[in-house]
Amino acid sequence: MKARVLITPKEGILDPQGKAVERALPALGFEGVSNVRVGRLVELDTNDPDALPSLCEKLLANPLVEDFEVEVDEK
Template sequence: MLIRPKAGILDPQGIAVERALPALGFSGVSHVHVGRLVELELDDPSQLEEMCRTLLANPLIEDYEIVRDLPA
């Protein structure tokens, strides 16, 4: 699943990357967001939603998206 900082919530990692890239000579970069990627194999996919809410994402500040069979 893909876990992203919610829109409007401070994303310090994203800000850090956005500032660092021009210093390394990369230009034209915007809207940088850094989130998490959690991959797992699961016998019972119906548990996934609750798993995200209780352990993997912090629903106060993060949105999560469940993607099945993400490109290897």
């Protein structure tokens, strides 16, 4: 089945990529956007969705500085 892992920098961790996006926006004419955080999105097919949190901790995310969220599509 299909699953998605959403990985974001933890609250309070510096996110230079997000800051760069935030600073670029006014120059492009977009106002009123704040708190931009850039993370990663991993899509995959798996037979064993219960293994995903452990997979995230070991390979996909760095649990020291990143939070992750697993979404499984039950179809």
